[in-house]
Amino acid sequence: MNRAELIKLAETWFAENDWKPFKFQKDTWKAYLQKKNGLLNAPTGSGKTYGLWVPIVLDYIKKNPDYKTKHKKGLKAIWITPLRALSVEIEQAAKRFAEGMGAHLSVGIRTGDTTQKERAAQKKSMPDLLITTPESLHLLLSSKDYKKMFKNLQAVVVDEWHELLGSKRGVQVELGLSRLKTVSKDLRIWGISATIGNLEQAREVLLGPNSQALKNSVMVKANLNKKIEVKSIIPDKMEKFPWRGHLGLHLIDEVVPIIKSSRTTLLFTNTRSQCEIWFQKLMAKYPEFAGEVAMHHGSINKETRLWVEQAIRNESLKAVVCTSSLDLGVDFAPVETIVQIGGPKGVARFLQRAGRSGHQPGKVSLIYFLPTHAIELIEASALQKAVVKKAVEDRVPYLMSYDVLVQYLNTLAVSDGFYPKEIFPEIASTFCFQGITEEEWLWILNFITKGSQSLQAYDEYKKVEIEEDGRFKINKRGVAMRHRLQIGTIVSDAMLSVKYMKGGYIGTIEEWFISKLNPGDVFTFAGRNLELVRIKNMQVLVKKSSKKTSKVPSWMGGRMTFSAQMSELLREEMYNAATLEERRETSRELISLKPIFERQQKESIIPKSDEFLIETFKTREGYHAIFYPFEGRFVHEALGSLLAYRISLLSPISFSIAFNDYGFELLSDQEIDMQQVLDNNLFTSEYLMDDLYKSLNATEMARRKFRDIAVVSGLVFTGYPNKLVKSKHLQSNSQLLFSVFRDYEDDNLLYQQAFRETFEHQLEEGRLRLSLERIAAQKIVWRKCEKPTPFSFPIITDRLREKLSSEKIEDRIKRMLEQLEK
Structure with a gap:
């Protein structure tokens, strides 16, 4: 059969089901049948599974003309998904098409949920399509004779690639693919990704920079113009002093009519605890919802989660209060309405959630935005612009994750062993390790065989043996078993x-x-x-x-923080608020905030785009200095510590620091000489790394980060399934190793990685530098205020919440509000 005839087969099947394939699906089929690799950029729920499973089946039909009567056994395609919850959906879609074509192709799932019995059956005879996770793929690479299993593999599809990119699971996928490219001669690699800022780079990371696979690849975009409508739930009475204590619960009565008027509603909260509180309060105030409203988050047991997902599909539930556990393509029939409670902290996350409603192409997606405090309405206004501009975040890929590399080499050593000469070029061909030097490679090989120079005396770190023919292999059964139990890069608290x-x-x-x-x-x-x-x-x-x-x-x-894109959009909206009077067109949200803005202008200013605002005032707690970079809480945490450290060099003074997504506060029992701060140019980006080290106790942060690195690289063992090691023991074991490396071997690559990751990923050092450079170019406006301003109020009340119980904080804030309103 030629290509046109094959595509006709698929089109006929679509027509029999009253469907019509989209242009992006047909483009993907064609590219795949031309033996190309690629990245498919398509939103959740647009039929992306059929975009790639269809050509895999068509290719099989082409190679096996008697496919209806004879079946050629063996693994032909692997579908990698980041979430176990997605596997059932993919399985159903795949089976449906294979059966419709009369091809006897079997579909199997292998994740952490797969039973021992199923795994054993798969070992004897692999399904034609295996749906799996990055961790389970590495487990397969750790089995004996894995090369036989993958010999006839034709395709690997990496679903939701934007979720894996920018995490160590993405690095696992890169390494796994580098091996499969060598083992499976006729392999095609495809990724599926929702829209991210750096799609071209995403393709390069997936296929490997400078690789043949990248040269022979395409980018297919699904231009399904999705209309998204954002409606804000604006309270009737606007508090002049917004505070964050109540999680938006004062607007619960506004949400109920929305729930009642829709067939199904998803209420997205940002955290599991907020999800719990909202569900509780909704049921307490509206007991008639019993049995019609449920809750869904990642920590609830699997049976309940599956029951909720099924109940959404058959519309037996009116509403579900959930977290991002329902973000990813859990592919149910479209929900009618989405309510986002509180700022979603990122544009991509917001668009993904909006896409859950009006899930069919051509339908408008409606999402309600419910602010947990008034100033979040500025975020709503910013998000509306983001929707129009399609301004989406980049995902930053990891570089030089030595801990993942150590784990991967042990995986290969557990199975059939490896020869460094063969494996090194594969590893250097990945995006993550494209810069690895000969010297670093030798250090890693030394580490897995001898356990680095400071641990040479201990046998437990000598895992890999070098055999006579130069093969690196793990021969001890106990070491192999412990390694298999610990494959993976998700290190959460126990x-x-x-x-x-x-x-x-x-x-x-x-x-x-x-x-x-x-x-x-x-x-x-x-x-x-x-x-x-x-x-x-x-x-x-x-x-x-x-x-x-x-x-x-x-x-x-x-603890979520603003993405860089979200911060930029927020600053723009803030500057619009400063010139509200001069604007003809402005959003409903900004107009509704007029009383807050007027009060802010009265007490202080609203900064314009070329201004950086600092407010100082005194309360019975002490002297407050508040700074407003609008850069997200992680950057503010680092900026606050940096500034406190630099001020303390001028005069001995100690601070407590509080921060939110808009700004940070330094509180002290003595007055800060702000003029001295301004004269000494303390916002300079010079000596940034040096000062950060000293100010933030970077060693302490790196020590915490090292725990994860120690677990991933297998330096510490997390325990057996029924007998896990307590997290405090893991912490003390990894801290001990951290101290040994610090004192005796500070060139240890894993030790150095802990500091690098702390700065690159946790403190977002790049963003910090950019915000300091921006502040340096702005005019600094310092306002000495009589009392707290509307902008400073959420930051102050946030700090109180850490200290006081919920009843006390409500009373305390009410008293503060009464005094301020006077």
Whole structure:
């Protein structure tokens, strides 16, 4: 069959199902059948699975004309997905087309959820299409004779590539592909990505810079013009002094009519704890929603999550309060309405969520924006512009992740062993390791065989043996088993399972939250008030509680920051607010904030694009200095520490620092000589790295980062499935190693990596430098205020929240508001 006839087959099948293939799908089929590699840029829910599974089947039909009667066994395609939840959807779509074509192609799933029995069956006979995760792909590479398994592999599709790029799981994919390119001679590699700022770079990272695969590749874009409408829920009465304490709960009554008038609504919150609180409050105030409203986040047990996803599909639920656990293509029928509670912190995340409604092509996606405090309406206004401009973030790929490389080499050593001469060119061909030197390579080989120079005396770090023919191999069974248990790069805090005393599993919770509770304490989880009875064998045993007050779990993922794009859009909107009077066209949101802006202008100013605002005032807490870079909380955390350190060099003074996405505060019991700060040019980007090191206790941050590196590289062992090592032991084991390297081997590549990652990824040193350069070019406006201003109020109240319980903070803030309103 020629290409045109093959494509006709697929078109006929689409017509039988009353569908019509999109141009992007046909373009992808054609490119794939021309033996090209590529990146497909398509939004969630646009039919991207059929964009790539169809040509894989057509190619099989072309090579096997008697495909209807005979079946050629063996693995032909691998579909890599970042989320287990997506695998079922892909499986259904793939089976449907294969059966429709009469091709006897089997589809299998292999993730952390796959049972031992299924895995054993797959080992005997692999399915034709395997849907898997990056971790499970590496587990396959760690099995004996893996080359036989992958010999006839034709295609690898990496789904949601934008999610993997910019994480160490992306590096895992790069390394896995570098091996498969050598083992599988006739391989085509495709990625599927939603829109990101650096699509061209995303393709280069996937296929490898300067590679043959990249030269023979295409970019296919789905130009499905999606109309997105953003509607803000604006409170009737605008507080002049916005504060962040109440998570938007004062607008709960505004949300109920939206839920009632839609068939299905998803309410997206930014954190799992906010999700829990919203669900609780909604049920308490509107008990008639019982059975019609559910909750969904990553820590709730799998059965409940699947039940919720199914209930959304068949519309038996009215609404779901959820987190980003429903962000990614969990592919249910379109939901009618989306409500975003609080700023989503990034444009791409917002667009992805908006795309969940009106999921069919040509339909308008409607998303409501509910501000958790008034100033967030500026974000809503900025997001509307972003939607028009399609201003989306870049994902920054990792470079030189030695910990992932060490893990990968151990994986190859566990299976059939490897020869460094053969493997080095493959590794150097990846984007992550394109700059690796001969010297660094030798250090890594030395590390896996001898355990680096300061650990040479300890046998447990000598994992890999060099055999007579020069092959690097792991021969000890215990070492191999421990390595297989620890393949992966997601290092989260130890998760404990939450169970009732009488049995019954509720979900998982992070150890650091539970470690702060005592038996008898009540906490809210999965929508219930639970009393902690005791912790035993990695299990949190609880019983139901009728107490009204409870602690809400907070998860490590709760600290989100603005993306650089979001910060830039926000600054633009802020500058628009400064010239509100002169503008003819302006958004509803900015108009509604007029009372706040007027009050801000009265007490201080709203900075224009060429101005940088500093406010100082005194309260009974002490002397406050507030700075407004509008750069996101991570940059402000670093900027605050940097400035506090530089001021302390001028005069001995100590500060407490508070920050949010808009600015940061230095609070002290003595007055800061602000004129001295301005005269000494303390916002310079010179000596930035040096000062950051000293100001932030960068060693402490790197020490924490090193724990993850130690786990990924296998320096510390996280334990067996039923007997995990406690996180405090992991921390102390990795800290011990960190101190050894610091004192005796500071050229250790893993030790140096901890500092590099701290600066590049955690402190976003590049963004920090740019914001300092921007401030240096602006005119600094210092306002001595009588009392807190509307802009400073959310920052101050945020700091109080850390210290006071929720009842006390409400009272305290009410008193502060009364004084300020006078």
